[in-house]
């Protein structure tokens with residue numbers, strides 16, 4: 039076998055640079071491997087060849103692409119432990135040779151008695167062979183020499199790096215797909231709990247606007263699920279493979295917010311030591327969630343209007359306009375229309391942001407959802423901790439349903455989390471809930487009887503007059519409910535009563 043001691047000529051060096059570029063531009067593994075074998079085969083005008091790669095989990099060398107060679111023939115070449123490929127893999131050094139193929143371990147057919155030129159180079163990464171390229175020819179035997187072997191080896195070194203990169207990209211892609219499906223699962227509609235008519239109305243609008251790009255304004259008190267809804271819209275829309283970017287806009291300094299949203303040019307203000315991409319660029323193709331939008335300054339309002347009208351913006355201190363394609367979902371716990379009337383918010387921007395408004399109902403207006411939410415959070419906590427789903431004592435459910443929830447679902451979630459910790463092994467009782475006994479609906483000044491009536495009527499209304507459901511939500515018996523309604527002479531609450 040020959041030593042590989044002669045250098046490459048300039049022509050080959052140039053070719054090497056070119057093939058290096060060609061393979062580095064292919065990030066998908068299958069086409070890359072094919073291209074590597076094609077280039078190698080053509081470089082020495084071989085008739086047949088294959089590329090071996092080590093399988094990461096089994097550590098076995100496997101043929102991943104082949105040219106003009108059957109699996110059976112390739113297996114013949116690989117079989118003997120003294121085969122040229124095994125030698126190359128053991129020594130990490132490329133070889134070429136001309137012999138009857140039979141000598142390389144080929145079967146004893148007459149065909150194989152022909153003189154065959156063989157070249158094989160290892161694919162080496164950080165000193166370890168990750169595979170090899172095998173080529174042979176019975177026609178162009180003169181092409182198999184030290185010079186071409188040197189070329190092949192240099193090329194194989196580049197190919198090994200390109201293959202490693204493709205492996206990384208493939209892994210990242212797999213991981214990205216996995217994370218993506220996790221996100222989609224987390225922000226699936228069914229993770230937004232709400233059987234009440236008010237939440238059903240929210241779901242109805244959400245479904246209608248999912249795949250359009252219109253701007254959505256989410257109004258509602260803090261903790262009512264505005265961000266949850268924004269994420270669910272994004273992860274169920276055609277933009278789901280691109281970024282969802284959320285930015286809190288309330289009480290941030292104008293300069294800071296402007297540079298966060300739109301980026302800045304190096305030197306545009308003290309501390310701008312580098313060019314910086316804005317979040318609008320990050321969100322390109324995806325969805326931008328602007329939280330607490332009512333508080334943004336006139337300068338930022340003007341820049342936002344431009345993004346909405348023309349899809350363009352400028353980094354702070356820059357002269358160039360950049361184009362972005364972003365769906366905007368904004369949220370506020372104020373009444374934005376009132377802010378417009380008070381001249382705190384531009385009217386034109388208001389109409390651009392507010393093509394569709396979704397109003398998130400406060401929890402006290404959908405008390406019938408409280409038991410469902412409690413169950414949802416208990417299950418979520420149990421899933422995380424791997425423990426059994428905690429039970430709630432009936433008086434605890436009643437207290438949760440009656441409380442006024444100024445912090446809405448967020449407060450309910452925190453209350454349940456705390457109660458689960460405090461309750462230890464037992465079921466959750468009033469003691470662990472730690473919520474004020476009476477709600478803040480101005481009920482404090484009322485008698486217990488009045489409060490009772492008010493709550494019952496409210497829940498009955500939310501359950502659309504369904505008494506069985508009302509009794510269930512309130513944690514009382516149907517008999518008790520009948521008795522009370524009779525006592526209060528409630529014949530027909532707001533909607534018609536059904537059992």
Ligand SMILES: Nc1ncnc2c1ncn2[C@@H]1O[C@H](COP(=O)(O)OP(=O)(O)O)[C@@H](O)[C@H]1O
Nearest residue numbers: 229230231259260261262263264265266447448
């Ligand atoms: N309908 C709902 N179902 C389940 N969880 C909810 C619901 N609404 C809100 N949450 C939870 O309550 C918390 C507050 O919700 P968030 O979307 O941040 O509210 P907001 O943006 O209106 O302040 C989050 O943990 C969210 O997952």
Ligand SMILES: [Mg+2]
Nearest residue numbers: 261264265329
């Ligand atoms: Mg929020």
